[in-house]
Amino acid sequence: MAALRLTAEALAARRGDRTVFEDVSFSIGPGDVLAVTGPNGAGKSTLLRIVAGLLAPARGSIVLDPAPDAGRGVAVHYLGHLEALKPAFTIAENLAFWRRLYGGAGDLDEALEDVGLGGLAHLPVGRLSAGQKRRVAIARLLVIDRPIWLLDEPTTALDAAAEATLGRLIERHRTCGGLVLAAIHRPLPVDPTATIVLGKAAA
Numbered sequence: 333m334a335a336l337r338l339t340a341e342a343l344a345a346r347r348g349d350r351t352v353f354e355d356v357s358f359s360i361g362p363g364d365v366l367a368v369t370g371p372n373g374a375g376k377s378t379l380l381r382i383v384a385g386l387l388a389p390a391r392g393s394i395v396l397d398p399a400p401d402a403g404r405g406v407a408v409h410y411l412g413h414l415e416a417l418k419p420a421f422t423i424a425e426n427l428a429f430w431r432r433l434y435g436g437a438g439d440l441d442e443a444l445e446d447v448g449l450g451g452l453a454h455l456p457v458g459r460l461s462a463g464q465k466r467r468v469a470i471a472r473l474l475v476i477d478r479p480i481w482l483l484d485e486p487t488t489a490l491d492a493a494a495e496a497t498l499g500r501l502i503e504r505h506r507t508c509g510g511l512v513l514a515a516i517h518r519p520l521p522v523d524p525t526a527t528i529v530l531g532k533a534a535a
């Protein structure tokens with residue numbers, strides 16, 4: 333994985349008519365894990381969505397060095413609150429869809445083994461538990477090789493074993509030079525390089 337640096341400079345975000353946060357700056361490079369904490373409504377998901385390019389900042393800038401020719405979007409993988417899985421399709425069909433859409437090349441069976449869902453590729457997603465769906469969403473990170481993982485409360489619905497597995501997968505990603513930005517309420521299953529605390533909850 334090519335060495336990348338992601339630098340955010342004096343970011344501010346507005347949602348509706350409210351400034352959610354301002355003057356947020358950070359710089360992360362290969363192997364870094366940046367945790368973003370703060371109370372409900374402080375803007376953690378907003379920050380991730382801005383870094384993903386899904387929302388524009390009210391002020392400030394985000395620079396990727398080196399900048400991908402096709403833009404920042406191709407370097408990031410956003411794991412949001414929603415799993416973005418079609419319930420009527422099997423696990424394999426869902427992962428194959430996302431892999432094709434994002435231009436990934438990872439092995440589906442290997443990814444499912446990695447998240448503890450080996451042998452279940454044929455099951456419709458609609459029949460899975462919340463934690464199993466989360467594991468499928470995490471497997472998507474593995475079949476599409478992108479350097480920046482944006483994880484919004486990634487341990488939601490995971491049991492202790494799956495949380496430990498996520499920790500190992502994040503460590504593997506770091507070892508390969510990947511970067512992680514994670515919005516959290518509970519501690520991550522890895523030691524973050526740094527933590528940003530966003531301010532006050534919405535009144």
Ligand SMILES: Nc1ncnc2c1ncn2[C@@H]1O[C@H](COP(=O)(O)OP(=O)(O)OP(=O)(O)O)[C@@H](O)[C@H]1O
Pocket residue numbers: 347348352370371372373374375376377378379515534
């Ligand atoms: N689509 C939207 N339109 C207007 N305001 C929004 C929108 N989405 C979120 N907000 C507001 O932006 C603020 C920040 O929301 P955000 O989801 O980023 O917070 P968060 O820190 O991730 O919260 P939580 O810990 O509850 O997940 C909140 O006050 C929320 O009401």
